Amino acid sequence: MSENRVVYFVKRPSAMVAPDAFEVRREPMPASGQTDAVLVESLYASVDPYMRGRMADRKSYTAPFEVGQPMTGGMVGRVLESSTEGVSPGAWVFGMWPWAEYALVPARSLRVLDPHLPPTTALHVLGLTGLTAYIGLTKFGRPQAGEQLVVSAAAGAVGSLVGQIGRLMGLKVAGIAGSDEKCRWLQENLQFDTAFNYRAENFSRTLADHLKNDGVDIYFDNVGGPVTDAVMSLLNPHARIVVCGQIALYNLDYGLEERPRFSDLLISRAQASGFIVAEHQSEFPEALETLGRWYGEGLLVAEETITNGFDHLIEAFIGLFHGQNRGKAIVRIK
Template sequence: MSKTILFKNRPKGKPATSDFEIISEEDPKPAEGEILLEAKYISVDPYLRGRMRDEKSYIPPFELGKPLESMVVAEVVESNNSNFEKGEYVSGMLQWKQLQTSNGQGLNKVHKELAPPSAFLGVLGLTGLTAYLGLDKIGKLKEGETLVVSGAAGAVGSIVGQIGKIKGCRVVGIAGSDEKVDHIKEKFGFDEGINYNTTKSMKKAISEACPDGVDVYFDNVGGEILDAVLQNVNKDARIINCGAISLYNETEVPTGPRPEGILIKKTALMQGFLIRDHAKDFGTALKQLGAWLQEGKLKYDETVVEGFEKLPEAFIGLFEGKNTGKMVVKV
């Protein structure tokens, strides 16, 4: 018998462990052309909260009573498919199951000689791709510019900041504790950091940390921090709206300052970014990320939670600031 995690209730506000249900099922058997996969590492990500709402979006909502899904690194434990061999590792969008079958579509092979398998959920997975391609497609960094990153100690933010330094920018990170601020400066080379939990005026703090103004803002949180950054942007600034974790658990959308006046005066660009729209560029981006990683120019953090049953707790922990870098569950 293997375990599966089902989506039990649509949460109101922050999710709770009672919104999930763990069941046991008979071990599946692969049919002709299929492989049997055993989950090794499972990714939990803030965007999954959006899929818990019964509303139309860029990706279908989770169905009640059905397994959740996210990016997973799994081992091929049995193969009836000539494209995959027993013992190989793969990554892809898979269900929250210890064991499952697949026809192999949408799976990528994990090359363990490049990095540990879990890295293919982070720096060499959608996390790294989001950082790289968000900056490439919208940020268009130029040497000497100032880049501000929110969620800077998180999975995407920490990589964004390092790419900024590789590109010759001044990089300022916004995080939720003094420890995280120290960490992004000491490990990842950020020039400055701001603790939003102890800062009385974010507008003033950003102004002081960015004496030449903000040229590019990589936004992972939205809300009041975005409002404060907008007050400090330069002419022709680029704002990348990648995430809005500060709003994900709100039951009503709060009204904030109107950005249009600033965008007009500064001729600034503010654009949403979805990594799924740029699949054709994944190969090029991963090649560069892998090269930087092997050259020691790119580092990464992981918060690893052990145990398949801990998946709901790990996911909820994202909204409590319990992760530094990429949050993954080791099955």
């Protein structure tokens, strides 16, 4: 415990993110002893597509990562040293801190985890991922039972929860994912009504054939790009599009070929809403209560792809953009 390893962000990627954007540095252990600073040992790191957005030097909903600074994200860890009441050594906590084995974190930014729940749920179904799915679908999707929901990146962390929540709310759910295996899993394990492989030949036509009678009432968009183009021409009147992510675009330079048409919004009198969950904190308690109840009753499958070892943090992150995860991608650090 005399040394710490930290992942630094050292180079802005211009297209597909690669390992040379990062550097692992060995450093002395963070100095403890500051009031209100808690020394934590990192146990799990959340790797998320939105982080790619922060690696670009342009206006976005969160500040860009600064070159030369550590990567930072959602983490679960164990308290090693603390002088703050209620955050005792040994407690498991959730917070945002660097991709590092150890970190000094302000006590007020930490949430102590319920020991009865699997700790990774704090990064997942009972964390920002679940909140994103629930608040995005309910607040911006405004679902009515019987409506047709389409979810892109449906086998991903947010998408797999959106589809399941949609089913629990009485929607018909179609998922779009990147392999036949993921599509089978969505239908067999997550009870999606249908699922479509966007890499299959004739994807657009197959999707249109299947949805031509029902159309699309809610499109929960995690990807953008050609997949979104295929869905946009199937919108029903007054459809709602929840713009949650655009993973297909994160690794592209600007100047895109494939972009949704506002004329589709006009034709269908549809509404497209970009949102980020951090701006809806007043709704977290109600959402977490509902998600917790569903999860406790076994109604939500909280799929995780866990990569073992700090040494594999970077490759797990890059793997997000190559479809390597099913459900939430998490790295077990210790």
